[in-house]
Amino acid sequence: MVREMVHEPGRGRELSTYERYLRTNELLALQKAEGELAHHDELQFQVVHQVFELWWKESAFELRTIRTLLGKGDLPYAIRLMQRVIRTQHLMLENLRMLESMTPWEFHAFRKVLEDGAGTDSPGFHALMRLSPLLWDDYKALLEREGVTLIEVHTQPQHYPLLLAMAEALIDYDEIFQLFRTQHFKLAIRMIGPGSMGTGGTSMQVLERTLRDAFYPELWQVRNELTELANQQGER
Template structure:
């Protein structure tokens, strides 16, 4: 065994998929590999995001921004690799589905951990804004006043949007293979995935755009947009 194989533990890694005689169909290997790789990307993303709150608390904003930029790349990879399964026929998927038992992507540990990650990130951003004595809306009115802080918020939006794109790619794949009304293994139709696509990690970073809109087009407030989305108080 080479040093490369020992370091990456390739023997163990490549034994984690079913062997040729165990697969219920040819496409089961692609199905397993894609989902296992997704879990690895999410593990890496979570490890990176865990570093953000301490960095923000220490006002190391550039380093925190770089982490969000890396995680944004990971979100893109997660969405792009879904294309591997676009060649999977509905018949092949339903064949693999029988081997899943009651298992479902809704049980993904990485995915559920990502859904739970925003609160400490939002709290650290709010604290950073307060230390600077600037509200989020004022930051967007004059990005040049705090370019490092503004750049951080834009990197957070990139990550947020990247995760939404990943969820949309997953929804599109599900529709392509099983249709919109076919129930999942947990009994919920694929149409319910649309609700998740509309969810965001950092609502304040989206609402501030609507609030800024009223600086240029006066009129009645957009629902929720005039609420203070975070910052100094």
């Protein structure tokens, strides 16, 4: 592999093609300098949350593409990209657990620097909260074009394998996102306690109520309907 080097004005060194392509200088300058850290663990806190934003940007990009694909009826590609989004959410969950490596007192050593900043202010999080529910509208429109119900998709998988695979991908995504939000809540009460106020002024009790939210309630409800149907057939 040819390694291309270019001189970077004012830096006194040459950048590789890798560094220029990934813009590593800009990327690695986005965190506080070591001498500016309020506490040792502040760097990890910044990196973890910046990683969130990068992966959420990627996820939002994929979700917009998936919406277009569903509109075209291109289920194979939509399902493949949906699996990518799901895998990304698993990475996010593991990324979040990195913050468990600091103690509550260590977090408090720099928490005041956050002022009123909160995870609920994340532009990436808001993008997913806005885009994700729209996939149900696209999927429902696809069902209507195919003239099939959600019950039929689940009870006749041999006739609708791709529609079922997409439905399962959507609920997988919904589930892992809910798990992420639950783990984030658990991390918050682990750090500041269940009776405290979050940095954004939201109580832990209010935050806990949001854990009941789902992107695709229809896909959860259909499981009740399938159970009732199975019970009825068993009584015959």
